[in-house]
Amino acid sequence: MVSQQSFYPLVPETPQRLRTLKVLIVGGGRIGSKLAEDLSEEGVDVKIVEKDLETCNKLAARIDALVIKGDGASVETLEEVIEDIDVFIAATGEDHTNMMACQLAKLFKVDRIISRVNNPEHKRVFEELGFKELVCPTDLAVEELKNMVLRPKITSLLHTSVGEERIMETKVSNKKVIGKRVAELEIPRNVIIAALFRDHEMVVPRGDTVLNRGDRAIVIGKKGEIEEFANYLAKE
Numbered sequence: 001m002v003s004q005q006s007f008y009p010l011v012p013e014t015p016q017r018l019r020t021l022k023v024l025i026v027g028g029g030r031i032g033s034k035l036a037e038d039l040s041e042e043g044v045d046v047k048i049v050e051k052d053l054e055t056c057n058k059l060a061a062r063i064d065a066l067v068i069k070g071d072g073a074s075v076e077t078l079e080e081v082i083e084d085i086d087v088f089i090a091a092t093g094e095d096h097t098n099m100m101a102c103q104l105a106k107l108f109k110v111d112r113i114i115s116r117v118n119n120p121e122h123k124r125v126f127e128e129l130g131f132k133e134l135v136c137p138t139d140l141a142v143e144e145l146k147n148m149v150l151r152p153k154i155t156s157l158l159h160t161s162v163g164e165e166r167i168m169e170t171k172v173s174n175k176k177v178i179g180k181r182v183a184e185l186e187i188p189r190n191v192i193i194a195a196l197f198r199d200h201e202m203v204v205p206r207g208d209t210v211l212n213r214g215d216r217a218i219v220i221g222k223k224g225e226i227e228e229f230a231n232y233l234a235k236e
Helices: 030-041 053-062 075-081 095-107 120-128 137-150 225-234
Strands: 022-026 045-050 066-069 087-090 112-116 133-135 154-159 165-171 191-198 201-203 216-222
Touching (some): 022 030, 030 053, 053 066, 075 095, 095 112, 191 225
Parallel strands (some): 022 045, 087 112, 112 133
Antiparallel strands (some): 154 165, 191 201
């Protein structure tokens, strides 16, 4: 059982602090703590489970969240804190801990389960166990470095572990598209221009939106098609 002394509430609960989305993060390391901090600032009700007492104290002093000292891969800890959780995130640096924590979250019938996968070779095991929302820092780093080498004008913002969807940011510099309306572009079937950034402002593109030199385009689409289109927009 997790004792009451293991909880570190930072501020009293008030009606003003009631939040709709409730997230439980297992692992208070670099990734877990930063995620907790950012989510809390967005108004999310965050709980963090961390084994190390010193780390718990540091988290409690820094983040507006409920910090629980305990083992996130144990039934005894989770059964005390997992009730009414909307999203469960396993964010430790140990894949076997994340895997066990996710299995327990499934047992407790959490709707969404997201896991960090430290070793890319373990992704298949997670997937075979039914976990599809996976984030592999190694894969993300390799993808970003590859883009920096092969496509220096294009930034890969996100690639998902479900399907082949990508989100990329690219500079508009191709003379063939500058001055053209979005409706006039030959955009691949599985690609869309989601937003344009110009003069420090965001523009939601319509069919009659004209592309300007220096625009930064946020493009969403499937692998292969999106890289080809992003390269086309960025071509000198």
